[in-house]
Amino acid sequence: MNDLNESEPIRPVNQRPTKLRAEAAKESFLRRMRRQRLKYITILPSLVTIINGACGFAAISFASQAAVSPTGEFSYHRLVVPYFAMAGYMILLAMVADMLDGRLARMSQSTSSFGGQLDSLCDIISFGVAPAFLMLKILEHRLADFTGVHPVIISFLERFIWLAAAAYISCAAIRLARFNVENEEDESAHMSFVGLPTPGAAGVIVSLVIFHQETVPDIAEHSPQACLVLGETILYLLPVLALWLAVLMVSRIRYSHVINQYIRGKKPFAHLIRALLFFGLVIWSRQVAFVVIFCGFAASGFLKWFYYRVIRRGRLAVDESTAAAME
Numbered sequence: 001m002n003d004l005n006e007s008e009p010i011r012p013v014n015q016r017p018t019k020l021r022a023e024a025a026k027e028s029f030l031r032r033m034r035r036q037r038l039k040y041i042t043i044l045p046s047l048v049t050i051i052n053g054a055c056g057f058a059a060i061s062f063a064s065q066a067a068v069s070p071t072g073e074f075s076y077h078r079l080v081v082p083y084f085a086m087a088g089y090m091i092l093l094a095m096v097a098d099m100l101d102g103r104l105a106r107m108s109q110s111t112s113s114f115g116g117q118l119d120s121l122c123d124i125i126s127f128g129v130a131p132a133f134l135m136l137k138i139l140e141h142r143l144a145d146f147t148g149v150h151p152v153i154i155s156f157l158e159r160f161i162w163l164a165a166a167a168y169i170s171c172a173a174i175r176l177a178r179f180n181v182e183n184e185e186d187e188s189a190h191m192s193f194v195g196l197p198t199p200g201a202a203g204v205i206v207s208l209v210i211f212h213q214e215t216v217p218d219i220a221e222h223s224p225q226a227c228l229v230l231g232e233t234i235l236y237l238l239p240v241l242a243l244w245l246a247v248l249m250v251s252r253i254r255y256s257h258v259i260n261q262y263i264r265g266k267k268p269f270a271h272l273i274r275a276l277l278f279f280g281l282v283i284w285s286r287q288v289a290f291v292v293i294f295c296g297f298a299a300s301g302f303l304k305w306f307y308y309r310v311i312r313r314g315r316l317a318v319d320e321s322t323a324a325a326m327e
Contacts, residue, residue, distance in 0.1 A: 042115065045105040048097050049118050055094035056126025062087035063130075063137045084141075085213035087134050088206040092290075094126035095199045116183065120176045127198035128172035131205040132165035135238050138209060142235050164239035164246075171246035172198045178250075193255045196248035196298055200255070203294030204245055207287075208234050215287040248302060255301040 066072050066083035074086045081089070098119070105115055139161050143154060175195055182194070212234045220227035282289040 042105060042108065042112065045101045045108070045115055046118060048101040048104060049115065049122050052094045052097035052101065052119075053122030053125045055090045055097060056122065056130040059087040059090035059094070059126070059130040060133050062090060063134045067137060067141060082213040084134065084138050085210045087130070088210040088213075091126060091130055091134075091202055091206045094122075094130075095203065098123065098126070098199055116180060120180055123176055123198055124169075124173055127202035128169045128176075131202040132168045132242065134209060135168075135205055135242060136161060136165045138212075139235060139238060161239050164242040167246045168201075168242040171249045172201065175249040192257055195251050195253060196245065196255055196301065198249060200294065200297050201245040201249055203290070204241060204298050205238065207290035207294045208238065208241070211287045211291050215285070245298065248298065253301045253305045255297070 062074065062083050065074070066087075069083060072083055074081050074083050101115070101119060105112075140158070143157060146154060175198055178195070212231055216227055216231045216234070219230065278289065278293065281292065
């Protein structure tokens, strides 16, 4: 018994290894962090962010009303707008709120992790779920008018549209989550985006829907055949565009930050001319302006990437091979 006690002495409690004490301190710190409550937030930026999410929810509501409304139009006093177009305008209003909340937070020097998380949650509603739901509903409304088409074809089209909408929402969520992880609070680092921003992707779908609902019927008064072809082309392109936009959102293609690169600070005189041209286009036809602006922005990053990665690289390879052959 004495030999056993001498070979295995009892270690005092206060002499635990340093590693165990560090792990205990870490667990205690994590428990305190979990119990920590959010006590203070910035009111104005958070309120504007919530308006963003509310506009996205309103867009979903308007898109749902289009299927059950006898006229398919929203009316308020003298204002008469198709429900699908009204849903699009709600998403555009959400974009304005999304621009303002971050700007207000940086101006008041009150950026926080809470504001960033709230912004992403509202963005997935307004620029993820709402555009996909709007596309789904307007195409379901169109498919309901199909007569004499085999049910198998209708079922295939419905599944394809649903998959396109689901892929769009999923990639929008991935894009926002990646932005939260890689985002830097320094304003100078926000000169470009990695991947198509979710508001830009939503703008492509929304602008085409608004153009289809408000401009195409006006074209029908002058050329019914052109109206039919244009309207059907836009609707059939929507799910394909949704898949393309989904890929662009999760890609590593660089997209310019329009405000920081072209508007903020001192810029060349040519930028003023471009701004005036866009402003004149909006006055002439806001529906056409939305299509040009959003579709042009979505295509700009891809075209730049395609030029520098494919065309220019191919030309450099041909020039190098030609030079080597001449030597």
